[in-house]
Amino acid sequence: MNLPANDPASGPQSAAHAPSRAELAASLSSAPCQDLSSLPGTNGPPLVGHTLQFVLRTHDFVREMTARHGSVFRARVFGHPVLHVGDPDGVKTVLMDRDRNFSNRLGWQHAIGELFANGLMLRDFEEHRSHRRIMQTAFRAEAMRGYLDLMNPLIESGVKGWRPAATNGEPLRFYLSIKKLTLDLAAEVFLGVPLGPQADRINQAFSDSVAASIALVKREVPFLAYRRGMEGRRFLEQFFFDLIDSRRAGDGADMFTQFCQATTEDGERYSDREIVDHMIFLLMAAHDTTTSSATSLVWALAQNQDWQEKLREEARSLPSGPLGYDDRDRLKVMELAFKEALRLYPPVPFMGRRALEPCEIAGMEVPGNSAVSVVSLITHFREDIWSAPREFDPERFSTQRAEEKQHTHAYFPFGGGAHTCIGMHFAILQVKAFLLEFLRRYRVRLLPGHQEVMRPIPIPHPKKGLPVILETL
Numbered sequence: 001m002n003l004p005a006n007d008p009a010s011g012p013q014s015a016a017h018a019p020s021r022a023e024l025a026a027s028l029s030s031a032p033c034q035d036l037s038s039l040p041g042t043n044g045p046p047l048v049g050h051t052l053q054f055v056l057r058t059h060d061f062v063r064e065m066t067a068r069h070g071s072v073f074r075a076r077v078f079g080h081p082v083l084h085v086g087d088p089d090g091v092k093t094v095l096m097d098r099d100r101n102f103s104n105r106l107g108w109q110h111a112i113g114e115l116f117a118n119g120l121m122l123r124d125f126e127e128h129r130s131h132r133r134i135m136q137t138a139f140r141a142e143a144m145r146g147y148l149d150l151m152n153p154l155i156e157s158g159v160k161g162w163r164p165a166a167t168n169g170e171p172l173r174f175y176l177s178i179k180k181l182t183l184d185l186a187a188e189v190f191l192g193v194p195l196g197p198q199a200d201r202i203n204q205a206f207s208d209s210v211a212a213s214i215a216l217v218k219r220e221v222p223f224l225a226y227r228r229g230m231e232g233r234r235f236l237e238q239f240f241f242d243l244i245d246s247r248r249a250g251d252g253a254d255m256f257t258q259f260c261q262a263t264t265e266d267g268e269r270y271s272d273r274e275i276v277d278h279m280i281f282l283l284m285a286a287h288d289t290t291t292s293s294a295t296s297l298v299w300a301l302a303q304n305q306d307w308q309e310k311l312r313e314e315a316r317s318l319p320s321g322p323l324g325y326d327d328r329d330r331l332k333v334m335e336l337a338f339k340e341a342l343r344l345y346p347p348v349p350f351m352g353r354r355a356l357e358p359c360e361i362a363g364m365e366v367p368g369n370s371a372v373s374v375v376s377l378i379t380h381f382r383e384d385i386w387s388a389p390r391e392f393d394p395e396r397f398s399t400q401r402a403e404e405k406q407h408t409h410a411y412f413p414f415g416g417g418a419h420t421c422i423g424m425h426f427a428i429l430q431v432k433a434f435l436l437e438f439l440r441r442y443r444v445r446l447l448p449g450h451q452e453v454m455r456p457i458p459i460p461h462p463k464k465g466l467p468v469i470l471e472t473l
């Protein structure tokens, strides 16, 4: 694929001698982030800063800092001063990025830059736009129908497989069970590999890479998680490289085949190396987020039986059998409940960016080369936007109440601007296809006496695996 040597859309300062945005970002890539001490916030305790609070008590950290310093504050996390932005105007400035001033690559590189190198989310500006255009062709309606056809039989057999637990009245660890199901789905739908030993090996390599992305020690030390993660990445690279030629010539409905054949109207397509990088990133972007959001929703429905019944009634009103692609928009009540689960437990609660040049965010003067994090955990709980924000209340998204419409950036579980989640419709489709099958088969209840805690980072997950009781219907 031919990329422009220079970024033509480098904003108002562009001049013959001025570096492009991409060059500017490259020049800052190893520079330490700007000190932000002129802005509201604190550095936290010596050495660790706010890192422990951020990791172990994320909600409290966000709540306490917001109460003391407002919806835009600095804190020191993982050794860097980071400006946390939850004010909706500030969120809009960063996500919409009218001046092309915020680098995704630099914002995410510390966390996932090596394990998920060159994924779409780690590309910037003109290069990102060109890569995204190609990827878009793998998400057109015709391809989505194919994905649904691949996933429906697996969802059916996977959910049916939970029946013994239901029959015996044994608790089912929902999080682990849905994780296994979404991994199996990923093997078939994303990679076109049938379940079996090869799929298991791939799933293991992929799980190791994801686990490594939150490792505190990001160096390849024997026996540590990061080493296993990088070995997982190398295994996946080889797996993809070996299959590219046959997939370019094949007619599979899976996403890997779609990526190998994706071509824009202008004839742009990915090189082999780019296909490998995009596929590895995509597996990560798709898997844990969907697992997390299905878990949050089922947890909420187990606690709110009235809503569970409403969703079941709606599920039963559709033709029997698996979800048909043309019926997907008929699940309106399910949509409300899913939106609410994503508000309370956004799978990507912090979105990293680096401001390249000095700028203004929500009225604050922010120096160039500053680390910025867009925080839905702040905005999604603002009392001036949401009524009783800590409660599960899907009706708030109804057309009559439409609380999310109070600001264009009151609600952004799928991000916004040029990097808006490209898999949003796929994720919604998958969760709907799953819930349709699940709610028609079972009633789900909390395990009596069990207290679950939802940990919000790196991706929301129940600390104890969410044991639930299923009743067969």
Ligand code: HEM
Binding pocket: 104, 120, 121, 122, 132, 282, 285, 286, 287, 289, 290, 293, 342, 346, 347, 348, 351, 352, 412, 413, 414, 415, 416, 418, 419, 420, 421, 422, 423, 424, 426, 427
């Ligand atoms: C409920 C499920 C999901 C949620 C909440 C979610 C959320 C997000 C968010 C917030 C971003 C933007 C991050 C940023 O701006 O820094 C993003 C980007 C992305 N997501 Fe998702 N995601 C989900 C599922 C998926 C799925 C199923 C796929 C693929 C099939 C996917 C693929 C991607 C990709 C490729 C990007 C990068 C887009 C770009 O940079 O242009 N996501 N996602």
